Structure formats: C-alpha cells, structure tokens
Amino acid sequence: MSKRKAIGVDLGGTNLRVALISEEGEILQKIKEPSSGDIMSSLKAAVERLISDDVVGIGIGVAGIIDRENQGVITSPNLPSISGKSFRELGFKLPLVVENDASAAAFGERWMGTGKDFKNFVLMTLGTGIGGGIVYKGELLGVAAEVGHMSIVDNGEKCPCGNYGCLELYAAARAMVGTVTKALEGGADSMLRECCKGNIYKITPEDIYEAAFEGDNLAREVLKDAGKYLGVGIANLINIMSPEAVILTGGLIGAWDIYVEEAIREASRRTFKGLFEGVKIVPSSLGDDAGILGAAALVLHEKNPAV
Numbered sequence: 442m443s444k445r446k447a448i449g450v451d452l453g454g455t456n457l458r459v460a461l462i463s464e465e466g467e468i469l470q471k472i473k474e475p476s477s478g479d480i481m482s483s484l485k486a487a488v489e490r491l492i493s494d495d496v497v498g499i500g501i502g503v504a505g506i507i508d509r510e511n512q513g514v515i516t517s518p519n520l521p522s523i524s525g526k527s528f529r530e531l532g533f534k535l536p537l538v539v540e541n542d543a544s545a546a547a548f549g550e551r552w553m554g555t556g557k558d559f560k561n562f563v564l565m566t567l568g569t570g571i572g573g574g575i576v577y578k579g580e581l582l583g584v585a586a587e588v589g590h591m592s593i594v595d596n597g598e599k600c601p602c603g604n605y606g607c608l609e610l611y612a613a614a615r616a617m618v619g620t621v622t623k624a625l626e627g628g629a630d631s632m633l634r635e636c637c638k639g640n641i642y643k644i645t646p647e648d649i650y651e652a653a654f655e656g657d658n659l660a661r662e663v664l665k666d667a668g669k670y671l672g673v674g675i676a677n678l679i680n681i682m683s684p685e686a687v688i689l690t691g692g693l694i695g696a697w698d699i700y701v702e703e704a705i706r707e708a709s710r711r712t713f714k715g716l717f718e719g720v721k722i723v724p725s726s727l728g729d730d731a732g733i734l735g736a737a738a739l740v741l742h743e744k745n746p747a748v
C-alpha cells in the first residue's frame with residue numbers, strides 16, 4: 442500500500458484550508474481558518490501542524506494571478522498582502538507547486554469529483570466573484586482562466602481588475618446583494634426588507650435565495666437577471682472551448698433551480714446547437730474540498746500543469 446501523502450492548500454479571499462491528503466485522495470486531516478491577518482505565518486503554522494515524513498510535497502491553490510515559475514503570486518485582488526510574494530519564503534524543504542485556486546479546484550474535480558467523467562471541461566466557481574479552471578485532454582490547462590473577467594457589458598461598471606463590465610459584476614453574489622440593496626433603498630416591495638432585523642445592508646446571497654424560494658418577486662428577478670448574465674458567460678465558453686461539461690461550484694449553486702436554470706436557458710439560446718447538445722452543465726461533487734484535493738494532486742501526480 443502506498444504511503445505517499447501531500448499537503449493541499451486552498452488560500453481564498455475568505456478562508457485558508459490546509460489538508461493532509463493520501464495518494465488515494467483521502468482527506469486525512471483538515472484545518473480551516475479565516476484568511477486574514479498575517480496570511481503567510483498562518484499558512485506556515487498550519488502546514489507545520491500537518492506535515493509528516495511521508496509528505497512528498499506541498500500544493501498551494503491561491504486566489505489570484507499566479508507566477509508558476511517563482512511559485513508565487515503576481516497579483517491577488519482579494520489577498521493584497523500576498524501580491525508579489527513567493528511561497529518559497531516559507532522555507533519548506535519540499536517540492537512546491539503553486540496554482541490558481543479555481544484551477545486547483547478544477548483539477549480536484551478531475552481527480553476525485555464530477556470531472557472524473559470528463560476529459561474536457563470548464564469549472565466555474567460562483568461566489569462573491571467568479572473564478573475558473575480548464576481541464577483539457579485530462580490535464581489542467583496552465584492558463585489564467587479568469588472567466589469571471591470576460592467582458593460582458595460594453596461601458597459597464599468598473600471592475601477591481603481594471604476592466605469595465607466584467608461577468609462577475611453582473612452574475613455573482615456581490616452583484617445580487619448590490620441590486621437588492623439598491624432596490625430596497627428605492628422603496629421596492631419585498632420580504633427582504635424584514636430580513637436582518639431590518640438592516641438591508643446585512644442581506645446575504647442566502648437570504649436572497651431563501652426569499653426567492655418563498656416566492657418573493659424582487660429576489661426571483663435578481664437571481665434570474667444574474668443567471669441570465671451567467672448564461673451569456675457560459676455560452677461564450679461553450680462556443681470557444683466546446684467542452685464536454687461546465688461544472689459549477691461555490692455557494693451560489695444553492696440557488697440552482699432559479700439562478701442556474703436561467704443560465705442554462707440563456708446559454709442554450711446563444712450557443713451553436715451542436716455544441717450545446719454536447720455539453721452537460723452540472724454541479725461539482727466535491728464542493729469546498731475540490732481546491733485542497735486538486736492542490737495535493739498537482740504534487741502527487743508529479744506534474745506541473747501543462748503550459
């Protein structure tokens with residue numbers, strides 16, 4: 442029986458997850474804490490708690506644009522304190538692989554999740570923003586895959602990435618919450634007004650889909666609008682990549698019946714018929730564990746992503 446193990450790290454804008462993972466893809470131990478404060482020190486401490494003699498390397502999935510060669514981060518809008526840093530600074534004497542967090546999640550799905558059934562797929566992480574990872578011919582494609590920053594609206598809102606009208610400004614959680622808040626400020630009638638002890642600035646995406654499932658018109662409209670934009674983005678990906686699957690993950694898939702169904706409808710209207718018939722739009726099976734599994738897989742498979 443093989444004893445090789447790896448440390449898989451998922452460093453996102455909200456949480457730091459670090460896990461000890463076996464070669465068979467079993468999560469043996471897991472640490473989760475907020476990714477705030479001195480992130481590099483927290484990461485080092487968490488890895489040190491889990492490391493053992495049979496660990497053959499450390500895989501790190503991190504939100505941002507990755508410098509694979511220098512095992513670091515070029516820029517991370519959600520984790521500005523690590524922009525420009527290299528994880529080599531941590532001083533571990535083990536092989537280190539650094540990958541974008543959504544790309545790592547895509548590789549995790551390929552290894553142990555929904556992606557097992559597909560050689561070519563795009564994974565989209567739907568949360569505060571939208572991330573992406575692309576698996577092609579069974580391997581992780583070493584490209585930026587910043588699907589949330591494809592331009593969707595000409596002269597649209599300004600995005601923190603520097604562009605205007607990016608997909609995630611219209612199709613992700615921040616957009617949903619922003620639209621609801623604005624509508625309530627303008628006097629819209631909705632059960633969400635009673636939410637959060639009347640503080641409309643505390644409304645979360647979960648509050649919005651709970652209200653939507655109870656039939657609230659404002660909540661339903663906001664989810665459908667966001668879904669429509671998501672569908673435009675998915676259609677672009679299908680027409681360019683002709684994947685076998687688009688795998689969706691992240692908190693927002695909790696609103697699948699309204700939000701994602703609308704996206705699927707919109708995507709079907711905008712894609713080449715033959716391509717749409719060849720693609721499955723499906724939820725991830727690993728959820729939050731995809732990132733740590735994928736990061737560990739990049740080490741255990743002794744392979745850097747194809748460039």
Ligand SMILES: [Zn+2]
Nearest residue numbers: 590600602607
């Ligand atoms: Zn952008």
